[in-house]
Amino acid sequence: xxxxxIALSGVNANRxxxxxxxxxxxxxxxxxxxxxQAVQSSIADTNSVGGGVEVANISRVADExxxxxxxxxxTELGNSSYSAESLGQLEQIFSFDGFNISTGLTQFFGGIxxxxxxxxxxxxxxxxxxxxxxxxxxxNGLSNALLEQHAQIASDRETTLSNSNALLExxxxxxxxxIELNASGRxxxxxxxxxxxxxxxxSKMLKVNVNKEAxxxxxxxxxxxxxxxxxxxxxxLKSTPLAVDPSQADIEVTFNGALFPVSSDMGGELGAxxxxxxxxxxxxxxxxxxxxxxxxxxxNKVLAAGIDFNGTPGQALFSYEPADPARSLTITSLNAxxxxxxxDGNLGxxxxxxxxxxxxxxxxxxxxxxSVTLSSAFSALSGKVAIDSRQAQSNLESHQELFEQIQxxxxxxxxxxxxxxxxxxxxxxxxxxxxxxxxxxxxxxxxTLLSAF
Amino acid sequence: MRVSDSQSTQIMLSGMSKSNAExxxxxxxxxxxEKLTKISDDPTASVKLLDLEQTKAEITxxxxxxxxxxxxxxxxxVHTESIENGLQSANELLxxxxxxxxxxxxxxxxxxxxxxxxESMLATFNGKNxxxxxxxxxxxxxxxxxxxxxxDLIKNPDINSNARNTVIADGxxxxxxxxIEDVDAESILTMLDTSIAExxxxxxxxxxxxxxxxxxxxxxxxxxxxxxxxxxxxNRIERTVGTHTDTQLFAQKLEGDLKDLSYDEASLKLNxxxxxxxxxxxxFAQISSLSLFNQL
Numbered sequence: 001x002x003x004x005x006i007a008l009s010g011v012n013a014n015r016x017x018x019x020x021x022x023x024x025x026x027x028x029x030x031x032x033x034x035x036x037q038a039v040q041s042s043i044a045d046t047n048s049v050g051g052g053v054e055v056a057n058i059s060r061v062a063d064e065x066x067x068x069x070x071x072x073x074x075t076e077l078g079n080s081s082y083s084a085e086s087l088g089q090l091e092q093i094f095s096f097d098g099f100n101i102s103t104g105l106t107q108f109f110g111g112i113x114x115x116x117x118x119x120x121x122x123x124x125x126x127x128x129x130x131x132x133x134x135x136x137x138x139x140n141g142l143s144n145a146l147l148e149q150h151a152q153i154a155s156d157r158e159t160t161l162s163n164s165n166a167l168l169e170x171x172x173x174x175x176x177x178x179i180e181l182n183a184s185g186r187x188x189x190x191x192x193x194x195x196x197x198x199x200x201x202x203s204k205m206l207k208v209n210v211n212k213e214a215x216x217x218x219x220x221x222x223x224x225x226x227x228x229x230x231x232x233x234x235x236x237l238k239s240t241p242l243a244v245d246p247s248q249a250d251i252e253v254t255f256n257g258a259l260f261p262v263s264s265d266m267g268g269e270l271g272a273x274x275x276x277x278x279x280x281x282x283x284x285x286x287x288x289x290x291x292x293x294x295x296x297x298x299x300n301k302v303l304a305a306g307i308d309f310n311g312t313p314g315q316a317l318f319s320y321e322p323a324d325p326a327r328s329l330t331i332t333s334l335n336a337x338x339x340x341x342x343x344d345g346n347l348g349x350x351x352x353x354x355x356x357x358x359x360x361x362x363x364x365x366x367x368x369x370x371s372v373t374l375s376s377a378f379s380a381l382s383g384k385v386a387i388d389s390r391q392a393q394s395n396l397e398s399h400q401e402l403f404e405q406i407q408x409x410x411x412x413x414x415x416x417x418x419x420x421x422x423x424x425x426x427x428x429x430x431x432x433x434x435x436x437x438x439x440x441x442x443x444x445x446x447x448t449l450l451s452a453f
Numbered sequence: 454m455r456v457s458d459s460q461s462t463q464i465m466l467s468g469m470s471k472s473n474a475e476x477x478x479x480x481x482x483x484x485x486x487e488k489l490t491k492i493s494d495d496p497t498a499s500v501k502l503l504d505l506e507q508t509k510a511e512i513t514x515x516x517x518x519x520x521x522x523x524x525x526x527x528x529x530x531v532h533t534e535s536i537e538n539g540l541q542s543a544n545e546l547l548x549x550x551x552x553x554x555x556x557x558x559x560x561x562x563x564x565x566x567x568x569x570x571x572e573s574m575l576a577t578f579n580g581k582n583x584x585x586x587x588x589x590x591x592x593x594x595x596x597x598x599x600x601x602x603x604x605d606l607i608k609n610p611d612i613n614s615n616a617r618n619t620v621i622a623d624g625x626x627x628x629x630x631x632x633i634e635d636v637d638a639e640s641i642l643t644m645l646d647t648s649i650a651e652x653x654x655x656x657x658x659x660x661x662x663x664x665x666x667x668x669x670x671x672x673x674x675x676x677x678x679x680x681x682x683x684x685x686x687x688n689r690i691e692r693t694v695g696t697h698t699d700t701q702l703f704a705q706k707l708e709g710d711l712k713d714l715s716y717d718e719a720s721l722k723l724n725x726x727x728x729x730x731x732x733x734x735x736x737f738a739q740i741s742s743l744s745l746f747n748q749l
Binding site for chain 1: 454455456457458459460463464467491492493494495496497499500503504506507510511513514515517518521522525582584586590591592593594595613615617618619620623624626629630744745746748749
């Protein structure tokens with residue numbers, strides 16, 4: 001092989017390497033970009049010293065194992081960050097003074113206790129009515145706030161589902177492109193980076209099992225095996241609201257016309273949404289409903305045994321819709337004189353008040369809390385929110401840390417180091433110039449040869 | 454180990470964002486003066502605080518109730534004192550009446566005074582409190598104990614001697630009323646009636662008058678012992694209020710321990726956070742400016 005050809009191959013190979021360095025430098029801030037490496041190898045020529053050099057291939061520096069770790073870490077991160085956020089909101093709801101049932105109960109029983117000093121006092125009776133109304137308002141406010149969050153989660157779920165569907169579509173078309181490019185032997189590095197980013201995003205929303213082949217084909221399935229994608233065919237996730245509670249829904253996957261119900265634990269954000277509804281908000285609403293119904297029933301029962309200011313038997317103070325006690329708890333239309341505080345008809349008698357006060361100390365059965373007094377039921381709920389939220393925050397912290405570690409491992413391998421690229425730039429420019437020198441030397445030799453004639 | 458650009462940026466940024474989060478929590482604490490910025494900062498303390506708040510509110514109510522009964526007893530104190538004063542005047546008048554040597558005119562004078570005493574006694578027995586409730590009718594607070602019908606004194610059959618109880622501590626009630634029996638109203642009125650009748654007659658029955666005076670002495674005893682009872686009830690209330698106040702202070706102290714921020718500690722933390730943040734920022738700026746490209 002001639003010196004010309006050898007030098008030319010060196011010029012070309014190093015120019016390609018310079019291009020690769022330029023590409024890496026250009027993408028230094030592109031998240032998810034995997035740096036590329038030009039692999040040079042010498043061209044064999046059995047008859048002489050050799051045929052020079054060529055860029056055998058441009059490889060994408062990436063590790064499938066780290067990328068799959070990053071995906072599962074994304075799933076955990078999505079799950080724990082949604083949990084922490086939704087519990088953080090619950091915790092704010094519970095710390096709001098206006099929703100403090102404990103304060104409401106203390107005020108109501110305080111009003112009753114005050115009335116024992118003069119059951120006939122119009123002012124004290126009026127106060128009891130006002131305190132009862134405010135207790136009702138607190139129950140209404142708290143359960144409305146919880147129901148709003150319940151509905152907010154439902155709307156988050158819809159958004160997340162439509163985002164996952166859009167991502168699945170994009171991943172499908174990206175997979176098709178990768179398969180086609182691979183078949184024609186072209187470079188797929190950039191497309192694969194993009195697809196890995198999308199897979200990471202999808203993993204945040206739900207747990208996805210990924211099966212990738214070297215030829216670029218891809219299969220995705222949900223936590224319990226429901227198919228989500230096969231190469232260029234994507235499934236659609238669809239939710240059907242429950243008849244009993246429109247904020248909860250059954251989720252189904254439609255793939256190639258077939259329906260697959262998705263089981264309870266989807267992982268990721270969608271899993272966290274379901275957990276927030278079923279493990280936190282709904283049990284809390286149940287407990288609140290029972291508390292509201294209990295306080296109303298117990299107080300009404302005691303009042304029914306009393307006699308009011310007009311000498312007539314006691315009427316109910318509280319009323320509520322049996323289907324929705326906490327949200328509908330309110331006072332009836334009775335006036336201050338119709339509060340039946342007297343046990344024997346004497347206006348100055350407050351026997352019924354003593355009986356109402358015993359309700360405060362009564363151990364009453366509340367779902368999930370056992371047998372508790374009304375106000376300790378509220379502290380128990382609030383304590384549970386605080387503990388769960390703390391747990392969720394520390395979960396989030398550790399998953400965040402784990403994610404950062406894996407991201408760092410990925411970046412350590414695949415991301416661009418600009419100093420390294422600057423060094424490459426120098427090295428390849430030097431090599432390029434050296435090869436050019438060889439060319440001009442060969443040219444000189446040729447001229448010397450010519451001038452000999 | 455190979456460290457890429459994005460990796461070193463990430464390390465710096467995550468360090469700075471942690472410092473920033475810590476700073477913002479600290480500022481929130483300093484602004485509110487409370488350690489807890491949210492209940493999950495210390496779940497146990499937050500539950501304890503809820504309970505303490507409830508305890509404090511209950512105790513405040515109990516103290517109010519106790520003060521109300523105390524006012525009520527002080528009102529009774531005024532009334533029994535006026536009954537006792539009336540009885541002392543009646544005593545003097547009766548002693549004078551029992552002393553045989555007095556003129557017709559003197560007796561008329563005594564009778565007039567006794568009648569006015571009777572009226573003021575009646576007014577006292579029919580006394581009301583600020584709510585308009587009769588003081589001596591038991592729980593039938595809308596019924597006057599006595600009324601006059603054509604010059605005849607009529608005792609209301611609807612009044613009773615029931616106790617009116619007020620809650621002054623968890624599960625503890627205290628009687629807050631006195632009845633006409635406690636001030637011996639029945640025998641005082643009989644005694645006054647007998648005395649007026651006898652002294653009003655031209656030939657008073659001295660034996661009956663003597664008996665009335667004996668009754669009067671026993672009424673004085675009864676009223677004095679009621680006064681002592683009132684005093685002891687007021688003492689008991691004051692003791693209860695004292696205990697409640699102590700508990701209140703204790704609850705406040707516990708509350709403070711659980712939620713108050715120590716500003717000394719906070720300002721130390723503030724300094725160390727600021728130092729850490731500044732150091733990270735300077736390091737970041739310096740490292741970012743280091744690049745091999747500067748040498749090209």
